[in-house]
Amino acid sequence: TEEERAFMYERYAPDPKMRKNLGIRRRLAPLLGGDRRKIELLNGLLLSLPGSPILYYGDEIGMGDEYLLEDRDGVRTPMQWTEGPGAGFSDAPPQDLYLPLVTDPAYSPEKVNVASQVDDPGSLLSWTKRMLHLRRRHPVFGLGSFLALPTAKAPILCFLREHGPERVLVAANLSSAPVDVPLPEVGGSWVDAAGTDVVWSEAAPLHLEPYAFRWLVPAEG
Structure with missing residues (x-):
């Protein structure tokens, strides 16, 4: 507009x-x-x-x-x-x-x-x-579907990319303040695709510093 x-x-x-x-x-x-x-x-x-x-x-x-x-x-x-x-x-x-x-x-x-x-x-x-x-390493970004996910925190952009068995969850903090983000309704436990020890689950909100983002994949097992 x-x-x-x-x-x-x-x-x-x-x-x-x-x-x-x-x-x-x-x-x-x-x-x-x-x-x-x-x-x-x-x-x-x-x-x-x-x-x-x-x-x-x-x-x-x-x-x-x-x-x-x-x-x-x-x-x-x-x-x-x-x-x-x-x-x-x-x-x-x-x-x-x-x-x-x-x-x-x-x-x-x-x-x-x-x-x-x-x-x-x-x-x-x-x-x-x-x-x-x-x-x-994640073909889903080039081939997968896109699903926007509502979150309980307004400045957070969250979406799911999915292709066949592969799923990647993306969360981004668009604000200048740190945010603890509850897991949206995707279930399970998710870990940082980059290999850090970050975990996102219903029991563990995802902490995002200002303007930070994460790519997460389902935890094995």
Whole structure:
């Protein structure tokens, strides 16, 4: 609706130059204020909702944008491979690059680049790789049905993906406060698909920190 679009613009694109046609021409990281929790949450939902997930180049490392450039060029700046000259994208002089590098200090190549993240297990790039590997281990995300599940907690999004014998339960906290979530009416006991010791059952509510999410599978036995 027009009201929803107005809210979206006010919240995520207050400067009219951030908008294009009816959409927003910004990258995910600056759109979310660089909040790692929110970036992971939205990518986690992207990878678990029905449809084919598409990660735009650079979003796997949290690249920024140059929204003052014309058209959609603000999100087409050179990939930031290193912190060196040309961000490792090119050794051409800066004035000869097809588009300028990101200049915002929070997202510049000196701050955000592949080389600084590739060997860091705590980096956004490493986290993204782990999530992609985990998704590939669960074909249900690409083939399964989708069932939204009501919960007793308003800020919680919960749904079930199911394909043949495989079932994955997804729970996401969309709020800025921690929440203990009672198990919806799916029964049984569920454990974290990533292999942690998290358990969700009727006797054990699921604790979710702000903007956290979990993929859970039925406990064996």
